[in-house]
Amino acid sequence: MASYKQIAERTGLSFGTISNVLNGKGSVKEENVKKVYEAIEELDYRPNYQAKALASDSAKLLGVIVPSINDVRETEVFSYMEEFARSKGYRIMLSTSHNSAKEEKNQCEIMLSSQVDCLFIMPYSSENKEYFRRLSEQMRDRIIFINRYLEDVDIPFTVVDNDYAAMEMIQYIYKMGHRKVTFLDLKDRGISSVRDRRKGIIRWSAEMNMECEIKEIESTLEDEVMIGYQYAEQAIRNQELPKVILARDDAMAIGVYSACMQYQVSVPETVSIVGFGKYYSDYMTPKKLTTFNRDFKSLLKQATDMFLAITNGETEHIQRKIFIKGYMENGATVQKV
Amino acid sequence: MASYKQIAERTGLSFGTISNVLNGKGSVKEENVKKVYEAIEELDYRPNYQAKALASDSAKLLGVIVPSINDVRETEVFSYMEEFARSKGYRIMLSTSHNSAKEEKNQCEIMLSSQVDCLFIMPYSSENKEYFRRLSEQMRDRIIFINRYLEDVDIPFTVVDNDYAAMEMIQYIYKMGHRKVTFLDLKDRGISSVRDRRKGIIRWSAEMNMECEIKEIESTLEDEVMIGYQYAEQAIRNQELPKVILARDDAMAIGVYSACMQYQVSVPETVSIVGFGKYYSDYMTPKKLTTFNRDFKSLLKQATDMFLAITNGETEHIQRKIFIKGYMENGATVQKV
């Protein structure tokens, strides 16, 4: 691997000059600039980012940790982050916490040891609360929570405004003429986002004088589509399928929808289904899912904007807790009565 | 940030000893080991991987470049690589070439400058053939092509055996009683994989005495689901929908299927659809797509195995060109006649 050393030998120039050429700093004689570029070409020189990171203050590295990448949802995070990184000259290190609190901690440590400029993380559970609290003191504002947050931990975050979402959903259902909803959830893992949504659903349906039933599914499956499918299959067999289902997730909603198709239960005539999020739903056939679009893109943008602001030293008046409002996306899976 | 320096100051030990403790090398007095760990704890010390990489020979870093992450397919690559990296103590840098040859080159350079131990890349087009040929000389066996390869470029690869796949598919169609197929393709971008498959389809249908029609779609759309949908919509309106469609891709197949659902064209009675790959198809409702499962997992495993072999210095008898055989996956979208 060629380095400044061989460039220096070849051109007779010093490290300082070479560095200036390569980084477009200071001013260098035209002739020497040329010499350096020639040497680079012939030596197949390539900068060493590790060394650069060590010598300067920033590694130009962003860390991203998500709970898993087994399904479609998280790709949006990468996709967005990747785009952002490219546009700002950062590189991306990626890992997942594999739905495990221990692994989450491991991966955080690895990211920090990698000297990331900022770590964007979708926390998995509240088990690492103490750990994150400690981190927040050590590296103030070098970590940003995405989509989920931990209560009493002073790490900036951007999350969906779940109370608002719940309100929108309930009001939508109400307007469609329904007076009872069933919220389909999984057993709680202590993370805020779904819990907040559920709270909101309960609160707002009370507010609107609607009956609200919570169904907590316990399942060993990972895939929420399958979980939804199995639940619905069971419910259809037992003839206890609710009239209006709000799934915690659009994956789960699609599972429910699939089962209905399979067993010839007509949607929305027999059962209305509302999802949350808009990932799988584009591929759902033949009907479009009625779902709440949480506007994830804008959530991500807020996160990177926050990072930018912090980088620019605007540490003072930075909004550290951001709640994103989304909007109902009209599909064809809710019946007007 | 705490470093060896502060640990040394605190413990009165030297760099060498600290290094030995932290890396479990040499032998260090029990008492001093303890001292070091205490210091680490109190100083919130964390190793600096950049420095480590610089001082040692390996960065313990793997690079992954895929053409895009806008859809489901590529997540499998990450997911697998991530798992592999974790198990072997590597980190992962991820980026996409954004379906652009220029960007592909950029990202490669960035990866190499990041001192990745190995770069796994799904080449986008053949435009960078010259570039890769040059790279192959500079960094022999530090690059591995995944899923696609470039002819006349001496970079090891693992790809799907498309000729075999074509044979399997054609034979399947034949056994189902059909004597004519239509292969749905996009305008060629010069990359090997689909082209090989198409060649195979042509070759094997000739071999089996079947009629074979190639439909080359030209579209500005990115999303193959939509491309397939639009094609089928058009074909349905013009009443020229083929009897048996082999889509280049399962995304496209799903698009076609969606359109059929939308316009009440019965599958497989009116049209049989075969996909390639098995990504979206799990979420397809209500029918499962009949598709060729290319066994992508095993393809990825072969790639990482290759890397491992190279790392272990088994440079001699390494299989550098690997073709993976997949298998037909029975769904419900092909009619038996």
Next chain:
DNA sequence: TTGTAGGCGTTATCAG
């Protein structure tokens, strides 16, 4: 078992 010193590829500072 421990300490010393040179080196990895850069950047940055400060003379010249």
Next chain:
DNA sequence: CTGATAACGCCTACAA
């Protein structure tokens, strides 16, 4: 405009 030199944090002989 250019050169010398000290960092950056860690590893690795080699010497003690």
